[in-house]
Amino acid sequence: MSVEVWTYLIVGLSFALYFYIGYTSRVRDTKGFYVAGRGVPPVANGAATAADWMSAASFISMAGLISTLGYDGAIYLMGWTGGYVLLALLLAPYLRKYRKFTVPDFVGDRYASNTARTLAAIATIFISLVYVAGQMRGVGIVFSRFLAIDIAQGVLIGVAVVAFFAILGGMKGVTWTQAAQYAVLILAYLIPGVALAYLLTGNPIPQLAFALSDISERINQIQTDLGFGEYTAPFQSKPMLDVLAITGALMVGTAGLPHVIIRFYTTPDVRSARYSAFWALVFIGLLYTTAPALAMFARYNLISTLHNKPIEQVRQIDWVAKWEQTGLLKIADKNGDGVVQVAKGKAFQEKGGKPDFNAPDMTNPNEVYLDNDIIVLSTPEVARLAPFVIALLAAGGLAAALSTASGLLIAMSSAVAHDLYYRVFNPRAPERLRLLVGRLAMLPALAAAAYLGINPPGFVAQVVAFAFGLAASGLFPAILLGIFDRRMNAQGAIAGMLVGLGFTSVMIGLMRAPQLFGAAQPVIKDFFGVSAEGIGIVGMALNLVTALVVSRLTPPPPTHIQAIVDSIRVPRGAGEALDE
Amino acid sequence: MRSHDSLRAYWRANVRLIAVLLSVWFLTAYIISIVLAPWLNQFRLGNAPLGFWFAQQGSIYVFILLIWVYARRMDALDRQYDVHE
Numbered sequence A: 001m002s003v004e005v006w007t008y009l010i011v012g013l014s015f016a017l018y019f020y021i022g023y024t025s026r027v028r029d030t031k032g033f034y035v036a037g038r039g040v041p042p043v044a045n046g047a048a049t050a051a052d053w054m055s056a057a058s059f060i061s062m063a064g065l066i067s068t069l070g071y072d073g074a075i076y077l078m079g080w081t082g083g084y085v086l087l088a089l090l091l092a093p094y095l096r097k098y099r100k101f102t103v104p105d106f107v108g109d110r111y112a113s114n115t116a117r118t119l120a121a122i123a124t125i126f127i128s129l130v131y132v133a134g135q136m137r138g139v140g141i142v143f144s145r146f147l148a149i150d151i152a153q154g155v156l157i158g159v160a161v162v163a164f165f166a167i168l169g170g171m172k173g174v175t176w177t178q179a180a181q182y183a184v185l186i187l188a189y190l191i192p193g194v195a196l197a198y199l200l201t202g203n204p205i206p207q208l209a210f211a212l213s214d215i216s217e218r219i220n221q222i223q224t225d226l227g228f229g230e231y232t233a234p235f236q237s238k239p240m241l242d243v244l245a246i247t248g249a250l251m252v253g254t255a256g257l258p259h260v261i262i263r264f265y266t267t268p269d270v271r272s273a274r275y276s277a278f279w280a281l282v283f284i285g286l287l288y289t290t291a292p293a294l295a296m297f298a299r300y301n302l303i304s305t306l307h308n309k310p311i312e313q314v315r316q317i318d319w320v321a322k323w324e325q326t327g328l329l330k331i332a333d334k335n336g337d338g339v340v341q342v343a344k345g346k347a348f349q350e351k352g353g354k355p356d357f358n359a360p361d362m363t364n365p366n367e368v369y370l371d372n373d374i375i376v377l378s379t380p381e382v383a384r385l386a387p388f389v390i391a392l393l394a395a396g397g398l399a400a401a402l403s404t405a406s407g408l409l410i411a412m413s414s415a416v417a418h419d420l421y422y423r424v425f426n427p428r429a430p431e432r433l434r435l436l437v438g439r440l441a442m443l444p445a446l447a448a449a450a451y452l453g454i455n456p457p458g459f460v461a462q463v464v465a466f467a468f469g470l471a472a473s474g475l476f477p478a479i480l481l482g483i484f485d486r487r488m489n490a491q492g493a494i495a496g497m498l499v500g501l502g503f504t505s506v507m508i509g510l511m512r513a514p515q516l517f518g519a520a521q522p523v524i525k526d527f528f529g530v531s532a533e534g535i536g537i538v539g540m541a542l543n544l545v546t547a548l549v550v551s552r553l554t555p556p557p558p559t560h561i562q563a564i565v566d567s568i569r570v571p572r573g574a575g576e577a578l579d580e
Numbered sequence B: 001m002r003s004h005d006s007l008r009a010y011w012r013a014n015v016r017l018i019a020v021l022l023s024v025w026f027l028t029a030y031i032i033s034i035v036l037a038p039w040l041n042q043f044r045l046g047n048a049p050l051g052f053w054f055a056q057q058g059s060i061y062v063f064i065l066l067i068w069v070y071a072r073r074m075d076a077l078d079r080q081y082d083v084h085e
Helices: A003-024 A030-038 A042-053 A056-098 A103-110 A114-147 A151-201 A206-212 A215-225 A240-256 A258-266 A270-306 A311-315 A318-326 A387-425 A431-454 A460-484 A490-511 A513-517 A532-553 A559-568 B004-035 B050-080
Strands: A329-331 A348-351 A354-360 A368-370
Touching: A003 A114, A003 A151, A003 A387, A030 A151, A030 A258, A030 A387, A030 A431, A042 A151, A042 A258, A042 A270, A042 A387, A056 A103, A056 A114, A056 A240, A056 A258, A056 A270, A056 A387, A056 A460, A056 A559, A056 B004, A056 B050, A103 A114, A103 A258, A103 A387, A103 A460, A103 A559, A114 A151, A114 A258, A114 A387, A114 A431, A114 A460, A114 A490, A151 A206, A151 A258, A151 A270, A151 A387, A151 A431, A206 A215, A206 A270, A206 B050, A215 A270, A240 A258, A240 A460, A240 A532, A240 B004, A258 A270, A258 A387, A258 A460, A270 B050, A311 A318, A311 A329, A318 A329, A387 A431, A460 A490, A460 A532, A460 A559, A490 A513, A490 A532, B004 B050
Parallel strands: none
Antiparallel strands: A329 A368, A348 A354
């Protein structure tokens, strides 16, 4: 069977599975719709959290990004896993004990303030919207690359699939499909990863091959010969201070992302929330420890296959020909010697953030352009695996994108329907109306996701820094202080959020002025050496300091609020019914 | 019976445990894997430079272990102070 037939078959089967699960877990009440009836066991919730968290970008692009960054790629590996330690120790158990539905629920109630609730709801909607655009784009790209379906049609198919199980099953439907999607995506990632490790090192376990094989020495040697820095040497692309700041901002940002936090509301009790976080990181770690191995092996393999080989010979390799057609790989014989040279620098000039294949950049000798996505997408062919593995990779990429998109849709619709409509505008709304509004709120969210997927703003990659920055500087400190500082009051929390969010937004705006506002130059390059990606950690520190100072200068919170704090610190009673 | 004092003691024990585990988290991620990485790279784990290995593999294993230790220790604390479900 051809790759295309396999792809239709495997993608079709995986979609049928998601439909089936979505249909069997449809819900009839808001508790099921928002928190899956709180009946999800820790292992299943861990798998769902892992799929929720690992996006199209983690699945398709991250290994490629790491392979160009070398050691410095650790900012993503540590940044996107270390946050789970913060979640498990500082947030998840207490938010679960609070027994409400959303993040703004906690912020609004704890500070007895609809201003704080609205701020948190708006931050939630903004962060999720930024994120979902990237997911839908990922869906469209997978469809167009593997099935020759137009990107716009691919996006609409993706939206339709998500709409089905999210509207019908709410959080419950999303949770169980996410758990299934984890299985699909991890299988799709590990099979090619294992095959490539075995092919290049003779050791089938990527994590062991990473440490034990001599690939790290060999790639360091090649990179040095070609004028790159050593692959394993730190701080080649970013100074140490920025590496520290970015890692910190991504960790704290991860812990503050609403669609991740609400996954811990679905467990039966506080204890399961803790074990959920453990299982989530085990499942995430499986992919995140495979990715750097894949990155290093694939880079070594690509350079040694291409460099100093006659162009005609290179173009006869199947996968080179195929990926050169799709533009993920391009070779330009700049010096006309008929031989491929890999070197430092960009092979082509850039136009609008994309390489212009008609205009080779003659200022450097590099003749090869490699798209980040090629590292993962080309692995099955490079490792000479059967066509069905390529098809599985397509299903895996779709699973990663759809699972994250569905989690984001729940976060957005709950912020609109539960936090803004029910808690702020119409607190008397009866249960049936609330459920209906929850379902209806999915529609604008889906429409926005579809629109942004089909017409991606050029700055999607830039605004992701925004999402993490806002989560780190706004939501995380407000929740943390609400749990660990009994004396924290509304004045302190709101002042802290405004300072943190304000500082971070202004800084990112100034540093990313060209991408966001079309300015010719960034207004400032960095903030004392911290870039836009890492600025959230500074915003978080400012939020904490402001909140602590302001709260000490204003009256303590009323006793019934202090009683909430005392109650969430104790696990017992999390399973009791709560009529709200 | 859970007295006010016993709940305070439970919370203090919890915060102490969190402080210890987050210190390990901080040391692993920021000190060992970043600040000391250039120096640690002179040593090897198998064939991989040690600082590089920690930054791209070891730190993640430590994170997983930390959450597991926390969940286990809290099981014991919850029972000891009689606040479990």
